[in-house]
Amino acid sequence: MLPRSDPKPSALTLCAMMLPGLLLSSLALGLTGCSSHYMVHDPASGNNYFTRDVDRTGDAGAVRFRDEATGARVIIPQSEVRKVSADEYEAGLRHETK
Secondary structure, three states: OOOOOOOOOOHHHHHHHHHHHHHHHHHHHHHHHHHHEEEOOOOOOEEEEEEEOOOOOOOOOOOEEOOOOOOOEEEEEOOOOEEEEEEHHHHHHHHHHO
């Protein structure tokens, strides 16, 4: 006779099946929760831009970024970059898109 298999999985088997999904979910939540928000001020024009990533180009303080309000790629030769809270970022985007 063949050994009979139990149709109900054990608690250990259930944990092993759920572990990869839980790890991926935790990783995704951790990455989105850790994103940075920046306000880039252009003193020459007086404009403020909001972005999640700023790249210093090495050209005497120039910065390159994607303006989240318009989607445009922007390079500013002289700028003031300030890290802002998620609330300030969202408020700034709402103000800039009006």
